[in-house]
Amino acid sequence: MKKLSFIGLALIVSVLLTCSPAFSDSLAPFKGEKGTLKVSGGTAHIPVMKEAAQQVMMANPDIQISIAGGGSGVGIKQVGEGLVDIGNSGRKASDEEIERYQLKLHKWAIDGVGPVVNPANQVKALTQSQMMDIFSGKLDNWKQLGGADRSINIYTRDEASGTRAVFWKKGLKKGPISSGAHVVVSNGAMKSAIAQDPYGIGYVSVGHIDEMVAPVALDGVVPTIQTIQDGTYKVARGLYSNTKGEPTGLTKKFIDFLYTPEGKKIIEKRGFIPAQ
Amino acid sequence: MKRYRELIAERAFLLSALASSSITVAILGFMVFMGLPLLKQGGLHQLLLKPWAPFQGLFGIYPMIMGTAAISLLSLLFAFPLSLGCSFLIGSIAPQTVSKGFRRLIELMTGIPTVIYGFVGVFLLVPIVRELFQSGSGLCILTAALVLGIMISPTMTLFFCDSFDRIPKAYLDAADALGASPVQKLLYVILPAARHGMLNGVILSLGRAVGDTLIALMLAGNSVRVAESVLEPARTLTAHIALVIAADYESPEFRSIFACGVVLYLFTMTVTFLVRYLSFSKDRTV
Numbered sequence: 001m002k003k004l005s006f007i008g009l010a011l012i013v014s015v016l017l018t019c020s021p022a023f024s025d026s027l028a029p030f031k032g033e034k035g036t037l038k039v040s041g042g043t044a045h046i047p048v049m050k051e052a053a054q055q056v057m058m059a060n061p062d063i064q065i066s067i068a069g070g071g072s073g074v075g076i077k078q079v080g081e082g083l084v085d086i087g088n089s090g091r092k093a094s095d096e097e098i099e100r101y102q103l104k105l106h107k108w109a110i111d112g113v114g115p116v117v118n119p120a121n122q123v124k125a126l127t128q129s130q131m132m133d134i135f136s137g138k139l140d141n142w143k144q145l146g147g148a149d150r151s152i153n154i155y156t157r158d159e160a161s162g163t164r165a166v167f168w169k170k171g172l173k174k175g176p177i178s179s180g181a182h183v184v185v186s187n188g189a190m191k192s193a194i195a196q197d198p199y200g201i202g203y204v205s206v207g208h209i210d211e212m213v214a215p216v217a218l219d220g221v222v223p224t225i226q227t228i229q230d231g232t233y234k235v236a237r238g239l240y241s242n243t244k245g246e247p248t249g250l251t252k253k254f255i256d257f258l259y260t261p262e263g264k265k266i267i268e269k270r271g272f273i274p275a276q
Numbered sequence: 277m278k279r280y281r282e283l284i285a286e287r288a289f290l291l292s293a294l295a296s297s298s299i300t301v302a303i304l305g306f307m308v309f310m311g312l313p314l315l316k317q318g319g320l321h322q323l324l325l326k327p328w329a330p331f332q333g334l335f336g337i338y339p340m341i342m343g344t345a346a347i348s349l350l351s352l353l354f355a356f357p358l359s360l361g362c363s364f365l366i367g368s369i370a371p372q373t374v375s376k377g378f379r380r381l382i383e384l385m386t387g388i389p390t391v392i393y394g395f396v397g398v399f400l401l402v403p404i405v406r407e408l409f410q411s412g413s414g415l416c417i418l419t420a421a422l423v424l425g426i427m428i429s430p431t432m433t434l435f436f437c438d439s440f441d442r443i444p445k446a447y448l449d450a451a452d453a454l455g456a457s458p459v460q461k462l463l464y465v466i467l468p469a470a471r472h473g474m475l476n477g478v479i480l481s482l483g484r485a486v487g488d489t490l491i492a493l494m495l496a497g498n499s500v501r502v503a504e505s506v507l508e509p510a511r512t513l514t515a516h517i518a519l520v521i522a523a524d525y526e527s528p529e530f531r532s533i534f535a536c537g538v539v540l541y542l543f544t545m546t547v548t549f550l551v552r553y554l555s556f557s558k559d560r561t562v
Contacts, residue, residue: 073522097524153413159330159529160522179327179339182415182509183498183519196402197413 026262027059029253037250040068041075041088042162043186044111044205045239047270049088052257055266063250069186073160076103079242085251087242090162090205102245107238108258109272112206113167114223114235116191116213118198123147125217131171134201137178142199154181155193155202163187166237167203171218207271229273239272304541311534323535328500328516335532339502341539343510347420347492348485350506354425355432355481362429363436368466369458379437385430394494397423402495409507415497418506424491428481435480439473440466476551483547486540489514513540 039049046069053065070078072089079087080101090111093103115131117123123145126134133139134152143149156177157164168174182200184190187208194200195212206223209215215223218233227233247255257263264274314323314335326336362382366375401422406414447469451461489512492498497509498519511519513536523529 071522073524077522077525100526151411158519158522160520160524179329179501180499180508182413183500183511185493185519192398193415196398197406197415199406200413 026257026260027055029256030056030060030063033060033250033253034062035250036064036066037086037254038066038068038084039086039088039241040070040078040084041086041242042072042090042239043069043188044090044163044207045088045241046188047207048109048239048258048267048272051266051270052254052263055262056254056257065254069188071158071160071186072162072165076101076242079103079244082244085243086247086255089240089242090237091165092238092240093242104243104246106241106243106247106255106258107275108241108255108263109239109267109275110228110236111239111272112223112225112228112233112236113163113171113203114206114209114233115167115171115201115203115216115218116194116209117201117216118194118196119211119214120198121147121214123216124214125220127219128171128173131216131218132173132175135172135178135181136176137180148199150199153197153200154178155190155197155200156181156183157190157203158183158185162237163203163205167235170237171203171235209271225268225271225273238275304538307534307537307541311531311538314528314531314535317528323532324539327502328532330527330529333528335528337513337516337532337536337539339500340511340513340516340536342502343417343492343496344486344512344514346417346503346506346510347424347496347512348482350417350421351424351428351485352478352482354422355429355485356478358425358429359432359436359477359481362433363440364462366433366437367440368462379434382430382433386434390427390488391490391494393423393427394491397491397495405507412507413497413509415495415509416507417496417503417510420492420496420510421506423495424485424488427488427491428484431484432477432481435477436470436474439470439477442473443469472554472557475554479547479551479554483544486512486543486547487514489518493518 039053046067049067053067057063057065068084072091075084075087075089076093076097077087078084080097080103093105097103098105115126121142123142126145130139130145135154135156137154139145140152141149142152154177168177182193184193184202187204190202190204191208191213194202194204201216204213206215206225206228209223218235221227221233223233223235228236241255241258243251243255258267259274267274323336324341325338326334328334328336328339362378366378366382370378397419401419402414404414405416405419406412443466447465448461451465456464492512493515496512496515498511498515499509500511501508503510517533517536520529520533
C-alpha cells in the first residue's frame, strides 16, 4: 500500500552500451543540457519513452530520465501535482482536468487498442457484437465461438486506464464489462496475463502486440499499424504527453524530440503512427 | 546533574511516545475526514453493502470486504496446519541441529518480500490451479489464499515455537517421567500449555494476511463481483486501494478508498485489541 509507485511497471532506464552512439541532428538540442527528467503515466507509451530516453542519455550522459508506469490517470494526476515533468496519457485529458491543472497536451502518436487472445486459442476473429457479448458476460464459453469447451476468462484494465477508456468507448460501444472480469494494471501486465492464460481474452495497445499474444480480427479487420493508418480499424486513439503549462528546458526538448525524424522513427518502430 | 539528565530523557521518551500514538490516531481521523463527503452522499449503508460500479454511480466496497474475508480466512486455514507441523518438528521431534537449521530457514522466510511470493505464484501455481480444476483462469481466491498461507506461515511457526519454548520444563519432565511418547507429550502437555501464545500467533498472522496487498493484487484476479466459489476471482480491500488510487482524486471512486482504509484500520485495531486482551487474561491466569 505504501509503495504505490511500484504498481504497474516502474522502470529506471539506464544507459545501454549496445545502442548505436548516433549523434544525429535530432539529438543536437540536448548538447550541453544537464539535469533530470521524470516521466510517468500511460503504459502504452513506455516502449517509445524508453527508447527515446535511451538515445537522449546515450548522446548526453549528463541527462537522467526516469520512466514509470501507473496508467493514464496517474500520469495526468502526477504531472498536475508537479510530481513529474511529463505525464503520459492514452486518452485526451478531460476539459476539467486540463482546466484544473493548466495542462498542455502534446499528441505525438496514433495508437490502436486491439483485442488479444492466447496464441494457442483457435478463435482469432470476432464480430463487434460477439465481442460485446463476451465482455458483458453473455457469451461465456469458447465452444460457442468454435474454440475449446472452456469458460472465457475476461481481462480488463482498472478504471483510470486510458486503454480501457478507448476500448470501452469504441470497441464495446460503451457496453457493460462483466463484474466478473479480471483486472490488471498495465498493458504489460495484460500481455503477460493473456500469454499465460489459453482461455483468456483482453485488450492491449497495438504497439504492445507481439508473438506472445495473438491479435483478434474485429469484423474482419486485424488491428495492425496499417489498418489503423488507413482507417479500417476503428478502435484508435492518440497518445499524449502532458505537461503542466507550457514545457520549458529539458522537458520541451524531450517532447520536441518525439516530433523529429529520429523520434518518429522510434514511434514507428514501436508499432505506432507518428502524429503529424 | 544526574537527576536533571534523567528528567530530560524521561520527557524525550514521553514526547516520542505521544508523537507516535497521535500519528496513529491522526491517520484514522484523516481517513474518516477524507471519506466523509461520500458518507454524507450515500451513507454508510450504501458504502458497505452495495456493489462497485463507478459508471453507474455505485461505490460500495462490499465485494472487497467479502474478498478480503474469504482470502485471508482461507489462507489461515492453509497456514495453520502447516505451521503447527513445522513448529512441532522444530520444537520437539527433530534433533537439536536439524531443528536449529529449520528455524534459521524459517526466520529467513519471514524476510522474503511478498512480491516474490506473488511473482512465483503467478508462474508456478496459476497454471496448475487452472488445469487441475479445469475452470477459470487460475487467478482466483484459492491461488491467492494458498500463496498467502505460505507467506504467513513462517510468522505463525515462529510464534508457535516461541510459545512452546515458554512451557515450564517441569511440565515436560513430568511427561517424560510418566513415559509419554513425543506425540503424547505434544498433544497432552505442549498444546494445552501453549494455547494462548498460539492464539496470538494466529491472530497476528490473520492481520498480516488481511494487510497484504501484492499477493492478492497479483493472484486473486481483482474482479469486483462477489465470488461464488474459491475458483472465481475476487478483489481485496488492499488491492482495491492500489487499483483505484490512479483515479481522479476529486471523484467519489477515490473517496471510497478512504472507506476501505477505515475498514482495514478498524479491523487491525480489533485484532490488536483482541491480542492484548488475550495476553492480559493469560498473564492473570498463569
